[in-house]
Amino acid sequence: MPVNAAGRNIPDEIAGRPIVPYQGAFATTPSGRRVGGPRKTIRPGQSKSTASLEEAIRKAGVESGMTLSFHHAFRNGDLLVCQVVDACARLGIRDLRLFPTALFPCHEPLLEHVKSGVVNRIEGSLNGPLGAYASRGGGFTEPPVLRSHGGRWRAIASGDVHVDVAFVAASCADSYGNATGIQGPNACGPIGFSAIDAQCADHVVVATDHLATYPALPPEIEQGYVDQVVALDRVGDPAGIVTGTLRIPRSPTQLRIAQLAVDAVKGAGLVKDGMSFQAGAGGVSLAATDFLARDMARRGVHGSFAIGGTTRFLVNMLREGLIGAILNGQAFDTEAVDSLRTNPQHHPITPGFYADYDSLGCATYMLDFAFLGGTEVDLAFNVNVNTHSDGQLLHGIGGHQDVAAGAGVTVITIPTLRGRIPTIREQVTTVSTPGEVVDLVVTERGVAVNPTRPDLADDLRRAGVPVCTLEELRAGSERLVGQAKHPALGEEVVAVIQWRDGTVLDVVRKVEGWT
């Protein structure tokens, strides 16, 4: 069993196919050409309207064993995936591979279809119950493959994953297949995640609950790639896009971490005119964004752009002129969707633009700094975002790898304890993002600086930011709560964590209990 460049033991092959172990964040060079979709033509006047999902599935030629793809712009409000798989089940189709960008707790009903064999493989983020199910082992004929946003785009464009039929939930579409998530009464935010599916899949079905007059603008998915349009009662509930409370947290620990994170990037000289950053929608990120905005306003600093998982906090920064543009991959509240509709400087982007390793540069490569979270960090600065310390697979990678690899300074914000579970560990349970692309780990008890960045350590010390080592943080937690427990893991690989270039960064193994 080879050890990869992240120090992880990786099987030689998975599900009977050889794998390429992770070789370093930018070690591989792609070759060959991107794949293209099938060349098709239609005549003027030819209708694409299909009356029902079942009919669409029949017309698309879905057969047992095929791969069906979906986006997750509705997040926990998605109503399409289950409808499609239900319909496939009614049609007697089996052994499907689902290839969503991500599944959420709302997709728990899929478990019945997994158990009955309608679905036997899933590649995509498994947030919640499906991830927990995978952790128990034996649930799928091949272990789920988890990829970052950019990694999934690359997998399709490179031909690694062939999509037979792409299903695209659209809050607004016209009868010719132009589709968007930015318009319509149930607007959910950009659906450009599916753009690569639409371009490369053998067949494309747009499903919408709001048929608009032609042309539906902006066409995030373009008519020329769409075979069928099916109108459904509902394809998603935008209430589900809201992640967490979307409020500044009151927890002193979280507020202290957020303040230290801002102090750190200030200390590193990064908060200045023209700066760019990414911040997510977790409590600490929101608080950090808020502290950052206040500091910028006070000092008259004008940033160039921010990338988000966008919330009203970023929208307000754009409105106030603190940043010049938002590049928006996902919307996390309705204010973000409204702003996308009305402000030309708030621009929807695809994962290809944002994060594709096989491209001549991503938006994340232009970031000065980024605030990211994690469930665990280890002494080599490796970050786990996928599993909990009990070994359960409960989260996807999202853009974590893509942002960490791209940002000039990657800041992981993490409390040293979650309940009585220490987060700074000898070794993370799962490596989701390798330490070589992590610069700072900010906790309530101090900031650890990756030894590869002595420049940053000097800057932070000069700025009075409390610098410490990860070992100090780990030992401190141990003094408080005792030695960290570890899950007992079996041999069975229950999920594969790909690095954004398609190599295997780590595997998740079956959870058998606690040690």
Place this chain on the structure above:
Amino acid sequence: MPVNAAGRNIPDEIAGRPIVPYQGAFATTPSGRRVGGPRKTIRPGQSKSTASLEEAIRKAGVESGMTLSFHHAFRNGDLLVCQVVDACARLGIRDLRLFPTALFPCHEPLLEHVKSGVVNRIEGSLNGPLGAYASRGGGFTEPPVLRSHGGRWRAIASGDVHVDVAFVAASCADSYGNATGIQGPNACGPIGFSAIDAQCADHVVVATDHLATYPALPPEIEQGYVDQVVALDRVGDPAGIVTGTLRIPRSPTQLRIAQLAVDAVKGAGLVKDGMSFQAGAGGVSLAATDFLARDMARRGVHGSFAIGGTTRFLVNMLREGLIGAILNGQAFDTEAVDSLRTNPQHHPITPGFYADYDSLGCATYMLDFAFLGGTEVDLAFNVNVNTHSDGQLLHGIGGHQDVAAGAGVTVITIPTLRGRIPTIREQVTTVSTPGEVVDLVVTERGVAVNPTRPDLADDLRRAGVPVCTLEELRAGSERLVGQAKHPALGEEVVAVIQWRDGTVLDVVRKVEGWT
């Protein structure tokens, strides 16, 4: 020599390669998959800036015999093509194939490079001097191939034409390669013509005279496809985008044709709520657009969208709520560019969206009617837009084929005489658009209805529109000016007219004089 479905004699092969003769407007079905560009990657921090065009050409690895592509969004104001070819000449590169979307009179200096062998082939529209040069024969090692906007997109996406290096003139770009023609002090309108070049070419160079802060929005050309960015003093003069006078003509003949054209589409019941249309920028089209707008305003008719070659006449219709959206492939005045920047219902589109035969539907397929011009029409309703009646190749196809094939009712507006030259002829000199996709020919002396559309003839007669036959129009002109003269044409094929599906619709032959 086979006769194709448009009744034209076509050689079996051209430049040593077999050709597929035209088989009908929608007769061919594509197979296989679209091609993709090379998979490449870069690291964060890697610069794309190149100091000069010569350095960019060297870095791009341009060699003798390669194919270089360009867009024509600056139209007669383009300053990039000549700079690139001049630089190639200085570097000793020869035998280039130029693959512009279109060349204009401003590109006449290229003739020196053609004569000296720096350029030995051109595929693209040849407006003016380069077309006239081609007409004389012997100028190129292979005859120029003319394609419609959609046809050129298809040729790249299908792999028919491989672009070695794409050069993209941008009125605004950032240092990472995001590029647009809608922003910047010299904004020229959409540059999406080059989007397919950028996606498929082996190497992509963006040239700009306005470097913007990252991110340049909207990125019509995306960073991920761009190898190099080179800043030049000027890449184009937007004054050159203005075609003709852009004024309503005063000529009573032109005004009568415009009025009859509007009467005809009204008579056919097409001017009603939800309608869609395309109108160009020629004098008759502008007048027809104006008459149409006034009629719609008077009767409270609200159309859904218009496609343009966009001018202030369409922009005003959008502002006044007479149409709900403009799909904009090219801008023909600065008002159109301003509107693109500010009105989300004025949407830039690519030729892929607008016109690609190898797609699941183009915007032109959604048009209720379209006003198009021509230099000649023949008794089979074939339209010539490429050559004059003296045989000279002076114009490109533009979107003529794509619009005619798509629109529900295709209206050709044409005066029966140009000077003393009759335009309604036994046979057109060149078939640019086959009669099977033409419905009405509107002249100052009446409207001819294609016999394939008896429904339209009935509607028009009922509405009091003067219906006549093309033979009547032809004979009428002959009575006025005598029999039409014809050029003496040699055997040499000096240009190939492709139909939008890549089949050969006609060839242009060497002009040897007048009969």
